[in-house]
Amino acid sequence: MVSNNRKVGVIGTGVIGNGWIARFLAKGYNVVAFDPAEGAEMRTRTLLKRIWPTLEDLGVSKDASIDKLQFVNTIKEAAEEAEYVQENVPEREALKKQVLEEIDKHLKPTGIIGSSTSGITATTLQEGLRHPERLIVAHPFNPVYILPLVEVVGGERTDKAVIDKAKALFEAMDMKPLVIHQEIEGHVADRLMEALWREALHIVNDGIATTDEVDRAITYGAGLRWALMGPFMTFHMAGGDAGMRHMLEQFGPALKLPWTKLVAPELTEELKERVIEGCENSGQGKTVAELEEKRNEFLVKQLALVSDYWPLFNKTE
Ligand SMILES: NC(=O)c1ccc[n+]([C@@H]2O[C@H](COP(=O)([O-])OP(=O)(O)OC[C@H]3O[C@@H](n4cnc5c(N)ncnc54)[C@H](O)[C@@H]3O)[C@@H](O)[C@H]2O)c1
Structure with a gap:
């Protein structure tokens, strides 16, 4: 200490x-x-x-x-x-x-x-x-x-x-x-989060899913894995016994499909309203401070889990 x-x-x-x-x-x-x-x-x-x-x-x-x-x-x-x-x-x-x-x-x-x-x-x-x-x-x-x-x-x-x-x-x-070691606007982590954020806004803007549905799509799926593994180890394990080698052979061609937009949608008043209303509905009337308390409780427990398991999947240095 x-x-x-x-x-x-x-x-x-x-x-x-x-x-x-x-x-x-x-x-x-x-x-x-x-x-x-x-x-x-x-x-x-x-x-x-x-x-x-x-x-x-x-x-x-x-x-x-x-x-x-x-x-x-x-x-x-x-x-x-x-x-x-x-x-x-x-x-x-x-x-x-x-x-x-x-x-x-x-x-x-x-x-x-x-x-x-x-x-x-x-x-x-x-x-x-x-x-x-x-x-x-x-x-x-x-x-x-x-x-x-x-x-x-x-x-x-x-x-x-x-x-x-x-x-x-x-x-x-x-x-x-x-x-x-190399400078770039947005550094590394925010560039990754920004890519997801832009796609999430498009999905809501195009009426494909609501803010709540997008959040569920992360929380009950990829989000659970992401606490322990980033995109690389996640996909290594998605490739079966041959790991990333098989993963790249199988899903590599899909990278050429125009699945993601990445250029941000226009933040119109309508989109802003849809996103704000969606988040307020998800919060069910709780203040940000009240939500923060529960989020913190969750993160503290999760951090302990990550400390125990992370070294098994990642080099420690
Ligand atoms: N919010 C996030 O999730 C997050 C995460 C990582 C980094 N950041 C970065 O952290 C920085 C701050 O973001 P934030 O979210 O805390 O913003 P914020 O708006 O919550 O806080 C900014 C604070 O700066 C104060 N301020 C304004 N002018 C000032 C001055 N001349 N001198 C001293 N204080 C002044 C404001 O009064 C305000 O309290 C930004 O550069 C942001 O990109 C934000």
């Missing part, structure tokens, strides 16, 4: 920033946070209170405490004494660059900056920084305080030692950093 007096900064405390705050606090860090939105601090503290039992189930370090969180009024205060700063502002390039420049201005030279960006490359975000060599993309998954994956991507000017240090930091926080 990590026991420390170390300090990190978190800039932008929405869905993802709050997830990082929870994970850092659970590992005993002092967290200094900044978000200009009215009520941001209250929102974070309410969430922390609600999810702390979940964090305890997952294992918090001896010196972990919600009291180690401090909200400040400027990026300068959040960055100046930190060893690591995580940026989580909305996905707009100009805004991110402005915020990152401000962090860079006040962070000590040995400090590292991670951006949660889902799609922008580190090379783009490095433009204009005093110390571009200490910027990485550290792309997490919601809820950050439960899901271990973080994609770590350096830009053209990132120092390799910074990637190694960030990887070690995330491992010490019980995360599973995936270092991606």
